[in-house]
Amino acid sequence: MNAADLGLPVAVPSTALFTDRYELTMLQAALRAGTADRRSVFEVFTRRLPEGRRYGVVGGTGRVLDAIENFRFDADVLAFLAEQGIVDEPTRAWLADYRFRGDVWGYPEGEVYFPGSPIMRVEGTFAEAVLLETVILSILNHDSAVAAAASRMSVAAGGRPLIEMGARRTHELAAVAAARAAYVGGFATTSDLAAGFRYNIPTVGTSAHAFTLLHDSERDAFTAQVDSLGSGTTLLVDTFDVTEAVRMAVDIAGPGLGAVRIDSGDLLLLAHRVRQQLDDLGAVKTKIVVTSDLDEYAIASLAAAPVDAYGVGTQLVTGSGHPTCSMVYKLVARADDGGADAPLRPVAKKSMGGKTSIGGRKWAARRLDASGIAEAEVVGTGPVPEVLADRQLLVELVRGGEVVAREPLDAARDRHAAARAGLPMSATQLSRGEAVLPTEYLTHDV
Amino acid sequence: MNAADLGLPVAVPSTALFTDRYELTMLQAALRAGTADRRSVFEVFTRRLPEGRRYGVVGGTGRVLDAIENFRFDADVLAFLAEQGIVDEPTRAWLADYRFRGDVWGYPEGEVYFPGSPIMRVEGTFAEAVLLETVILSILNHDSAVAAAASRMSVAAGGRPLIEMGARRTHELAAVAAARAAYVGGFATTSDLAAGFRYNIPTVGTSAHAFTLLHDSERDAFTAQVDSLGSGTTLLVDTFDVTEAVRMAVDIAGPGLGAVRIDSGDLLLLAHRVRQQLDDLGAVKTKIVVTSDLDEYAIASLAAAPVDAYGVGTQLVTGSGHPTCSMVYKLVARADDGGADAPLRPVAKKSMGGKTSIGGRKWAARRLDASGIAEAEVVGTGPVPEVLADRQLLVELVRGGEVVAREPLDAARDRHAAARAGLPMSATQLSRGEAVLPTEYLTHDV
Incomplete structure (x- = not known):
């Protein structure tokens, strides 16, 4: 048996030692x-x-x-x-x-x-x-906790898509199971490549503040991202000044810009302001993705905001206050x-x-x-x-x-x-x- | 590369997909x-x-x-x-x-x-x-959360040994990492065989209520356990009546009985009562192990009780209220x-x-x-x-x-x-x- 046969990195050849x-x-x-x-x-x-x-x-x-x-x-x-x-x-x-x-x-x-x-x-x-006691309980207790949190978030989000992005907040293999459980609970996509590899869950990604800071200016960063990933990409607009970044984003990508992501600040206020700005710039189809320690309550509080998708990390993978059943x-x-x-x-x-x-x-x-x-x-x-x-x-x-x-x-x-x-x-x-x-x-x- | 070379079930051949x-x-x-x-x-x-x-x-x-x-x-x-x-x-x-x-x-x-x-x-x-961002954060956020909880429990336990037994309450591989982090934080042993296999952490085990219920009587169960595992074993004494079980345990194993485990009820009260009973029966070296949803506060509340070891599960592997950093x-x-x-x-x-x-x-x-x-x-x-x-x-x-x-x-x-x-x-x-x-x-x- 070689590594490829095992379907690694997620599967293991034997589960017998996951046992008390x-x-x-x-x-x-x-x-x-x-x-x-x-x-x-x-x-x-x-x-x-x-x-x-x-x-x-x-x-x-x-x-x-x-x-x-x-x-x-x-x-x-x-x-x-x-x-x-x-x-x-x-x-x-x-x-x-x-x-x-x-x-x-x-x-x-x-x-x-x-x-x-x-x-x-x-x-x-x-x-x-x-x-079989220990391994069955490990799996059901963990995965059901995440699925329950995902379900509540899914209800709170109404029909808007939820992105699972909690890999960095939990054990690296628990993260893969969490992405799977989140999908069962109603999430649409995951940022976790291993979850895409192992379970065919659609993966998505945006960009991090580090990418903007790597470049000599936010303009250089946005240009680099759009050049490489196309105008359908999602640009992160809160590294310096959101209004200036949104203006620049549409200037560079054109009104066909896929989405902007806001990862800090008063998301309700910012979403309204950015939507207005995007519409004024003619980018009426550009979506707004929000992330930033969201849970089901924060998602619900954004129901009236012009938000197109939610990215959820910590609170999802930790079961929103209940990390185990x-x-x-x-x-x-x-x-x-x-x-x-x-x-x-x-x-x-x-x-x-x-x-x-x-x-x-x-x-x-x-x-x-x-x-x-x-x-x-x-x-x-x-x-x-x-x-x-x-x-x-x-x-x-x-x-x-x-x-x-x-x-x-x-x-x-x-x-x-x-x-x-x-x-x-x-x-x-x-x-x-x-x-x-x-x-x-x-x-x-x- | 075969499975044995990989040191499985815990190691994986590549960590590259544990990545956003x-x-x-x-x-x-x-x-x-x-x-x-x-x-x-x-x-x-x-x-x-x-x-x-x-x-x-x-x-x-x-x-x-x-x-x-x-x-x-x-x-x-x-x-x-x-x-x-x-x-x-x-x-x-x-x-x-x-x-x-x-x-x-x-x-x-x-x-x-x-x-x-x-x-x-x-x-x-x-x-x-x-x-490397995602996988580094996954590991440090998870393991540090468990290590911090373990450290607080270790302080609360004074010099008494702590047994990690949370495998069934968390993802099966997170459990292995949790046992490792608990050891760093001061735990003495783990129930998780994979943690023993992968990290050489000493493993321990007692018995479950199912073992008692499998047999036609508690006496039959205790006899079976002592016959097979020796009088140094730990007998679980709270399936039916604790006092009766302790009496029977010493009767079967002799005063050299290793330990008794109490997994429910008022642990403070029971520990005192069981200690007195064991001493009266001449089993002055028989230890008392307590388990049952312990956290650092419950452990501290037992400081004055005649308890020899604590088994901790849920609250350890979930970071005692803080499952991630x-x-x-x-x-x-x-x-x-x-x-x-x-x-x-x-x-x-x-x-x-x-x-x-x-x-x-x-x-x-x-x-x-x-x-x-x-x-x-x-x-x-x-x-x-x-x-x-x-x-x-x-x-x-x-x-x-x-x-x-x-x-x-x-x-x-x-x-x-x-x-x-x-x-x-x-x-x-x-x-x-x-x-x-x-x-x-x-x-x-x-």
């Missing part, structure tokens, strides 16, 4: 105790949404499927486990043959979720399913014996300090009111009521270890827009509130 | 304008610390050195740039030969910093230095012509909306008071005052493209402890405050 040590030591103990092959059901869910948020957005499902497929223990990794004395030889032998052969169901990517929603369900032997991966049912046909028994930790889990393998459905708008997230165990049969939220993702639900990223993006549109209107208020749907439980024995 | 598109289009325009080879100085700094924080911690320097070394445009990447029409053929030809050949100086990893501290200085042609990479000086000997001229964007930069290539020194405690961060251009000559903070990291400052991670960890110890006492108050050192500027022409 205790997953492997639990495996060793279970193998020795003879309990490792008990059929087990793990579920991913959150106990709450981030404070004030009205819905969550499932992000990262596609990346989870990649991670499960690539979860292998190669010779280097096994040697590391031996050297460090992390697990014993029988366990390493078991790991050498490891491939996940179980089943995964889950909310499809882009779907919205609520407290208690069984976002993903992993079913197999305890041994094969417990190992609180998803957990809990054993909810398991068999008393090994074998694929042993009956499952619901299990749950005793409640203490609010960490309650509900035992049993769950289904979930979104109940609609008479007008077709969602009115409740119904989570249940046992038989599904007939009225909810066609509103089931979990779909099959992996069957017997084979991924069966690959889809283009646009499918997740479209799904998110549709799911959000099906929520009550108050879902998209930016103000703090409760989850817009109540979660109702219909629990029986599994 | 505009770096490449600026390059193209500068190449065409004949300005690309002007000698340029870029500096990384922050305009402020996160609100309430008294010092920052430089994290990620070693990773930046790796990223610079591996910043290459291979055939796949060049083909992508061509297909997408991102840059023209002459620019791609230039990129095909790219290797950074300039110089980098910076605060060594683990050093503390303040607003305006020139944390890193990259000097070379505009072309070779501008390309606000570091920027600014052109501060450049030559009027190409050539290595052309004189440098300071440059800066005009201030608007608080985005001020100070032009000129900078030095930095930490001035001490009569008792040897730091009293100011002095940042200057031009000649260094003689009294500060031996207090210079920037060290040479890359000379003519060659990394000259590799060091073991423990060096950065030790440096951080020493740097923090040299600050005024109020630096380590957890309460919100101002930067503990003022930044003084001594600026002349470069």
